[in-house]
Amino acid sequence: MKIEWLKIYRSNYLFILPICLLAIVLFSFVPYNKMVQSNSEDQLSMARFEVDDFTEVVADMKRKDFPADFIATLTEQLQLKKQKLTAIEQNDTPAWLEAEYQTTKIDLELLQQGKISGLGFDYLNLKLAEFDFFRKNPEIEYIPELFFSKLPTSYYLTRLFSFTPIITLLLLLTVILAFYLTMEYRDKTNAFLATFPQKMTHTALKKITTTMLWVLASWSILAGILTLLTAPQYGIGSWKFPFFYLNYQKEVLSITTGEYVLRLGLSLVVLTFFLVTVIYLISALTKSTIATLALSLAFILPAMMPQVLEVIPVKLLAYLPFGYLDLPSLLFYKSEFGDFQPTWLQAIIYLVSFAGLCLFILVGKLQYDTRKTIFASNQKNNKLPYN
Incomplete structure (x- = not known):
């Protein structure tokens, strides 16, 4: 994992993600503060x-x-x-x-x-x-x-993520991850790393874990700065403050700020795991930054076009990831996909399962690439004349 941290540290991506996330959220905080x-x-x-x-x-x-x-x-x-x-x-x-x-x-x-x-x-x-x-x-x-x-921290965090489209943040994250996870192919170091004496399962898990920790640290920095912006002036607020909403059956339900923030944290972990695994797999298959970026965005952009996806039958839409990505909204039972109304828990299970399948395929692909690289290297060495 030390090598992965060094690659993140020496790349230009270390501070880009938290800065971009912070800029987007501050852009929404300023009007909220003026309204107060x-x-x-x-x-x-x-x-x-x-x-x-x-x-x-x-x-x-x-x-x-x-x-x-x-x-x-x-x-x-x-x-x-x-x-x-x-x-x-x-x-x-x-x-x-x-x-x-x-x-x-x-x-x-x-x-x-x-x-x-x-x-x-x-x-x-x-x-x-x-x-x-x-x-x-x-x-x-x-x-x-x-x-x-007033905007106490607990209230503002719930209001911000329930009204701010998470898809916008996921698009930003997708672009940055697509460039970072294809860095080895751009630098032509993937063949060299494949000869390292360690199992590719460990290599994949270390890269995914490191990348996830980097992204989650960026989310945490964002939460910390928002706390510093709101808590000194308005306090933390009550974690028992309820937000009332109507589910798809028009039943009145409520969720407290404490429960929402906890589920929001789990949602961000799952979404991060999903994006990192899927984009890592695409990068391993295409070995191209542009192709990885284009295919990765194809997983995200349809979620911004619910009217277009309404033409897709509900039974088919249930197998596609588009309708499961807006986890913060699903906490309020708000899905924009017509009759397709998954619950938050169903979305969590789907995304984790999908990411797990991608991880399984990824490990197999990396093992195949490693054997292929080592075989080619041995063939080349065997052709060299002996002194």
Whole structure:
């Protein structure tokens, strides 16, 4: 492994990966940080607008002689909106949550009765469950999805990777790995390394392990810098903070920031193992940087075109890697591939199995290349004249 570390250290790739990853994430952090500065005022302005607008709506319905029970319900909602405005002005989160919960509950009842439209039933159920949880668990500070006024580390890590397309980061990683893993073929040192007195299984495992540790160290550096950016100002935050979401069956589920970050870490390990193994195999088969890059990107780019892949039958798509790569989104049961909706665990099992198969083929290919190189070398030596 020492040789592999030296190759990474002496190459130009050591710092390229963490710097590129950091640049992408900082590009998303800056607007988030700007939103934090203005969200409190925006939320207050929105609440005032809602009160003024709803006051006009209630007054108009009274003039048009709408049913008394409907007007009474809307008048109750108006009072709740005024309570929300007061709660925002006084920075009283429990009171705001109670008013939001009651307002959402009324909206859901009116929607079920067919008296209003335009609001999604599933969305209201989701928000009702969210508000109900936080009003019953005041020890966990509520952070609004739209008008967040702080970015604690645990919350930001979950929000960042759940809303940032992981495929963009995988594309960057693929390009860098394609150039690094074909370095021996560009430098013409692969034949020399093949004569080393060690099993190719060990050689492959050492190269994969070293490359994985390098990539995972880059992810860790990224997480550390994000912690330094957020923790001093906003704190680490609660690892029990839940994110509520709807699965494919429109059921309301939740995942805590702690569980999400742990699964995210495992997801990055699996994705790294998958990419390193697949690209290493392609490089061993093609022995060309351009061919390795092109074929490696063919494994990633289709995941960015879900509309195109919708034409592929679900049964066939289940055997292709494209639909399994966005592991952070699958933690929220969000797949962009129509009726193909794998779970996060299914994706983990598939990617590990696929990478394991690639590793098996890779070892066989490297052993064949080694025997071929040694045989050619012996043939050449046998033809040399003796002194």
